[in-house]
Amino acid sequence: MELSGSQMVIEALRKENVSVVFGYPGGAIMNVYDEVYKQNHFKHILTRHEQAAIHAADGYARASGEVGVAFVTSGPGFTNAVTGLATAYMDSIPMVVISGQVPISMIGTDAFQEIDAVGISRPCVKHNYLVKDVKDLPRILKEAFYIARSGRPGPVHVDIPKDVTAQIGHFAYPAEIKMQTYKPTYKGNPRQIKKAIEAIVASKRPVLYIGGGAINSNAAEEVREFAKICGIPAVETLMARGVMGHENPLLLGMLGMHGCYSANMAMSEADLMIAFGSRFDDRVTGKLSEFAKHAKIIHIDIDPSSIGKIVPIDYPIVGDLKNVIEAMIPLAKEHVEADRYKPWRDLLNRYNEIHPLKYEDSNEVIKPQWAIERVGELLGDKALICTDVGQHQMWSAQFYPFSYPRQWLTSGGLGTMGYGLPAALGAKVAMPEKTVINFTGDGSILMNIQELMTAVESQIPVINVILNNQFLGMVRQWQTFFYDKRYSSTDLTMQPDFVKLVESFGGRGFRVKSKEEFDKALEEAVASNTVCMIDVNVDRFENVLPMVPAGGTLYNMMLEYKE
């Protein structure tokens, strides 16, 4: 079949069963957009900024588990996309991002809207391509999708010069992928698995340390089964919320900087840590020399470079988590006695009773934690939860009752403010039957506010709940704790009327100052079937607690803040 480069892009997306593309056109990618106009295989959603197109594709990928796809143009179109690529790369999210480029003959001449896109994207994508000949395009697109979704997933960037999108070439989409140099390991080494089981049998205080890999590997069911068979208590990272389910008696909660006391104590007092697709982020470990210092460590990860990167590992297993746990389960059934860990479980449950996650509720002013809990009570597992970055993000992670994987979308590794709204759009497109809530802050929401227009135009009803404390709250909190209350550039008292703002885009706004108003606004928002903004006035000086200060130790948390 003879096709132009642009037609090849459309055909390849069809072969990959892509149902939606987020994007923003421009000069260098116009040929592709001309073919988008002519086709009806996938829906194109026009965002109002390239960064948002990438975050929306990311949100789509996180909610659905499929590869997210976005189109942007060259130059500023591409540089706007970089934050989105880096966000997805840090959290291992599968995406294919196609950018236009100036024609090959003009590359290197500082042409209009020219930038060295692959040079810029190289450190923030899993792989990238500059297509120099249309005959390579089918293979490159096939490889891009394969690389994005296989192994440790990640974004792949394909930069296509404008003349290549116009050239005619032979299109035969490869049925099979043959890559000489890229072969991820899926199956764990049976000998290592056996040793890991022996280590579990020998341990008295084991803990499961579950990371985002459990979600990427679609291994939640296996993780839950393994935990149950072994009777081993579990902690989740920010990225892993929802894997165990909030009602699971073995789940202690989130660990790390704003983790709960019992989860952090479990890590500190464990004699064996079983890391399931987690990467020992500094926000998780605190001071490394004191991190889980009594524990031997089993680490299962599909990325060999994650193993031993931060801490030495006693039992490394390279492989796909789901696959490896499936191999561990029969051995665990045979050898591990769940009763053996009862005293350990009892101890951790006692820790949880002594220092549970808590906040002091008020009838004068809405506490941000209350608002999150309240959404949890009213919507529970019917809602997907997205966030921006800051205090509201940590409170959401702490207080929302997550029931299943892919219910929770947040920028964990990069911590990208402005992620929430566009990611919520992507999530809603992937899961239209769910209510999609974006918990956001009065700082974050303004970073991609233009996406209200996308939501209205493409009829994607998501609900933004602004926990409005008129502060850049997390930075304000650090200034309170560590900078003698010098509130340098964190007071956001100057702000728009969010209700009028959303209404000017054609959505619905609610201003909330009491619990009664909150319930009513949420109910109306859910029923409204349009994009909504609930501007919740919350306690200005509420802090996220407990807290392990940066570089502090997990077993020495700040449980309360005293003036």
Next chain:
Amino acid sequence: MEHIRRVLSVIVLNEDGVLSRISGLFAGRGYNIDSLTVAPIPKTNLSRLTIVTSGNAPVLEQIVKQLHKLIPTYKVIESGQFVEKELALVKIPLNEDFNGLDAMLKAYNGTIASSGEEFIVVMVADDYDRIDNFLKAVKKYNPTDIVRSGSVALDM
């Protein structure tokens, strides 16, 4: 922890931008490159890079893993069993007294590579530490320019 010198032989797909992926990896993650050479492997679609790096043991382990992680990387060879050679070119003014130069070149597998009206260029190929020694010794001829190639290595 002990700082270790390590020679890595990295076989990669010979494609656009592969060198920038490797050098960018080292720069971005703060790894050292003491020398780097690259050339295609004849009759294949592959290139061989010889990278001399240094770091403590965990850093070296991470360097190898990160190199493996790059999509165009075919193989990373880090065996201690390398034949490692480096080449140096040295430009010496003709008005110097060359007494003993011949013997020195002989001792370091060297030769006179070229001679012109004002200069001669001598060339030596040897182990990298012996090149160090040669460059110290050759100073007495007041060389005006010195260029080293970086190591090339072949695993045994």
